[in-house]
Amino acid sequence: MEGADQSFDVGLELGDLFGVGSPELLDRVLTACCRAGYVTDISQPGHPPQPGRDGHQYTQRAFTTGFTTDPQMLARLTAAADAAGLIVVRTAPTGRGATAVPVPTRDGRPCAAVGRHLDEQNLRHQWEGHIGSEALDELLGAAQVSVVDPEWGSNRLWPVLLKSSAA
Numbered sequence: 001m002e003g004a005d006q007s008f009d010v011g012l013e014l015g016d017l018f019g020v021g022s023p024e025l026l027d028r029v030l031t032a033c034c035r036a037g038y039v040t041d042i043s044q045p046g047h048p049p050q051p052g053r054d055g056h057q058y059t060q061r062a063f064t065t066g067f068t069t070d071p072q073m074l075a076r077l078t079a080a081a082d083a084a085g086l087i088v089v090r091t092a093p094t095g096r097g098a099t100a101v102p103v104p105t106r107d108g109r110p111c112a113a114v115g116r117h118l119d120e121q122n123l124r125h126q127w128e129g130h131i132g133s134e135a136l137d138e139l140l141g142a143a144q145v146s147v148v149d150p151e152w153g154s155n156r157l158w159p160v161l162l163k164s165s166a167a
Helices: 025-035 071-083 118-128 134-140 157-165
Strands: 038-043 048-053 056-061 063-068 087-091 102-105 143-148
Touching: 025 038, 025 157, 056 118, 063 071, 063 157, 071 087, 071 143, 071 157, 118 134, 143 157
Parallel strands: none
Antiparallel strands: 038 063, 048 056, 056 102, 063 143, 087 143
C-alpha cells in the first residue's frame, strides 16, 4: 500500500478545493491519496441542507474512508487532520478504536455513519475478485482510517488530504 510515486503532481493548488469542487478535482485528490499510501474506498463531499428526490432534506459532511499500512502516511494524515480540526477515526486490524461518526442526515436525523471497523469477512466480500490476493492480504492488515469534516456542508477535508498526500 505504500505509494510508489510520491512525486505525483495532481495539478491542483490548495485554493482550488475550498468549494465543493468538481468530481474531477475530487478524483485527483483521491488518486493522490492512493498513490501516497492511503487507499480510499468511500468519499463524499459536504453539502448544505437540500431536498432529496424523495422530498426529504439531506445534509452531508465531507468524509473519506480508507486503509494504510504506511506509518508515515498515517502520521501525516492524522497530523494534518488534527491541525485542521477534522475528526479522525482509526481502527487497528483487531477492530479496536472504532467509533461511528454520522455523515449524512435526513430531515436532521443521522441516517448513515463512517468509522466502524470492517472485519475480515466484510473486507473479503467487498474486495475479493477486485484486487489480487497479495493486495487483499495487505488490506486485511491495514489500519482503517476515516476522516470527517465536523462541519455540516463544509469541504475543508479536501485540501487537508491533498496536503497530507504531498510528501
